[in-house]
Amino acid sequence: MRTLVRTLTPAVALLLLTGCTDGGAGVHGKPGSAGVRDPLFRGLGNGGYDVQHYALTLAYDPDTNHLKGTAEITARATQDLSAFNLDLHGLTVDGATVDGKEAAANRAGDELTLRPHRDIDKGKTFRTVVRYSGEPETIVDDDEDKSKEGWLQTESGALAVGEPSGSMAWFPSNNHPSDKATYDITVTVPKELQAISNGELTKRTPTAGRTTYAWKSKQPMASYLATLAIGDFKTTPSRTSSGVPVLTVVDRAVGTKRAHLIAQVPEIVEWGEEYFGRYPFSSAGVIVVPKDDVGYALETQTKPVIPVDVLPETLVHEIAHQWFGNSVTPKSWKDMWLNEGFAVYAEWIWKADSEEKSAQESFDEEFDNEDNWAFPPADPPSAAKVSDEPVYGRGAMVLHKIRQAVGEDAFFEIVKGWATDHRHSNASTADFTAYVEKKSGKDLTELWDTWLYGKDKPDSP
Numbered sequence: 001m002r003t004l005v006r007t008l009t010p011a012v013a014l015l016l017l018t019g020c021t022d023g024g025a026g027v028h029g030k031p032g033s034a035g036v037r038d039p040l041f042r043g044l045g046n047g048g049y050d051v052q053h054y055a056l057t058l059a060y061d062p063d064t065n066h067l068k069g070t071a072e073i074t075a076r077a078t079q080d081l082s083a084f085n086l087d088l089h090g091l092t093v094d095g096a097t098v099d100g101k102e103a104a105a106n107r108a109g110d111e112l113t114l115r116p117h118r119d120i121d122k123g124k125t126f127r128t129v130v131r132y133s134g135e136p137e138t139i140v141d142d143d144e145d146k147s148k149e150g151w152l153q154t155e156s157g158a159l160a161v162g163e164p165s166g167s168m169a170w171f172p173s174n175n176h177p178s179d180k181a182t183y184d185i186t187v188t189v190p191k192e193l194q195a196i197s198n199g200e201l202t203k204r205t206p207t208a209g210r211t212t213y214a215w216k217s218k219q220p221m222a223s224y225l226a227t228l229a230i231g232d233f234k235t236t237p238s239r240t241s242s243g244v245p246v247l248t249v250v251d252r253a254v255g256t257k258r259a260h261l262i263a264q265v266p267e268i269v270e271w272g273e274e275y276f277g278r279y280p281f282s283s284a285g286v287i288v289v290p291k292d293d294v295g296y297a298l299e300t301q302t303k304p305v306i307p308v309d310v311l312p313e314t315l316v317h318e319i320a321h322q323w324f325g326n327s328v329t330p331k332s333w334k335d336m337w338l339n340e341g342f343a344v345y346a347e348w349i350w351k352a353d354s355e356e357k358s359a360q361e362s363f364d365e366e367f368d369n370e371d372n373w374a375f376p377p378a379d380p381p382s383a384a385k386v387s388d389e390p391v392y393g394r395g396a397m398v399l400h401k402i403r404q405a406v407g408e409d410a411f412f413e414i415v416k417g418w419a420t421d422h423r424h425s426n427a428s429t430a431d432f433t434a435y436v437e438k439k440s441g442k443d444l445t446e447l448w449d450t451w452l453y454g455k456d457k458p459d460s461p
């Protein structure tokens with residue numbers, strides 16, 4: 001049976017959905033909200049349910065940029081639901097079911113609203129299947145650099161990168177960091193190409209002219225950290241001395257450029273374990289792409305995407321994110337300084353360890369960088385500013401001020417403890433400041449007021 005797919009304005013969609021539904025079982029659920037009230041990204045995420053697992057089955061043809069997908073989403077209702085939303089950008093929904101029965105599907109902007117055959121009771125686990133197809137799009141961010149995310153076509157195939165919103169360009173999801181889930185990502189590509197994704201490869205199946213790659217992420221992942229690289233790659237497995245399997249994936253167009261740096265991935269993971277505690281995922285790695293494929297590096301889970309021209313400290317930064325951002329994930333995008341402050345501070349520690357520059361020298365440099373004083377790190381004024389300097393450089397300065405206030409030993413215990421105690425969960429800025437004060441036994445109100453929330457540059461560092 002054909003599923004009704006229409007494009008409606010949000011107001012019309014809302015009108016259609018707010019009426020009492022027939023429900024079938026006599027349950028009077030309400031529609032889940034079309035966002036999770038993220039202070040910066042209003043439309044991202046959806047209310048009324050919590051996703052446990054995504055199983056994505058995809059087929060991609062680089063010649064036509066055609067993607068065909070099935071997303072099986074296992075979620076638990078957090079309210080009685082008459083309808084709920086998923087975030088999906090572009091593409092065509094070919095059909096949807098909830099618990100095996102056809103669900104009505106409506107599109108309005110990046111919102112896909114599904115109305116199940118009968119209401120879903122609060123607390124119930126339900127399974128949604130969305131079949132979709134089309135040409136996935138690149139999303140151009142509203143920031144100064146006009147960064148590109150979502151689906152990028154590359155010389156040899158395609159690359160999917162999703163911070164902050166781009167995952168909705170290739171699969172429907174609850175597209176907000178507050179709802180993490182495990183993933184199975186299975187991708188069929190022409191036989192001369194490979195498909196690389198997060199986690200571990202569980203199966204590689206050649207069929208007529210094509211190959212299917214099945215990847216499993218056993219630990220929870222935020223949607224913005226899901227990645228897919230389709231192309232011609234050289235893959236090299238190795239292992240850290242602590243036993244973490246490592247897979248380096250290098251686009252063949254890159255050749256042996258930066259081979260020495262790329263070979264350092266296991267060593268950088270081991271270095272991270274010393275400072276941040278046990279590595280949080282069941283594998284590590286990197287995806288190295290030509291510099292024209294994407295204009296930035298991204299900490300995609302287990303395998304950060306790195307353009308080949310990056311500096312060693314950028315590789316350190318993206319690997320540090322595996323603890324800070326990927327394992328301990330912000331509750332909202334406003335807390336992004338918790339990702340970037342820690343990742344930049346990891347660069348400072350790395351540089352100090354390699355006797356390039358002390359952390360104090362890195363701090364002093366950032367203090368003199370006027371771009372850091374545009375706004376407080378814990379309060380980016382808009383979505384367009386979320387990747388600006390204060391979130392990064394001044395975020396790291398906050399950590400350095402904590403180090404000065406609590407002393408070396410307590411500081412490094414806090415860093416390790418924060419990553420360990422919040423492993424695979426979500427945390428906010430308020431959770432962090434409370435944690436630091438509890439662990440150090442110090443009232444740090446003045447430090448937070450000046451460095452984390454203060455609008456003005458202090459007179460002296």
Ligand SMILES: [Zn+2]
Pocket residue numbers: 299317321339340343
């Ligand atoms: Zn970063």
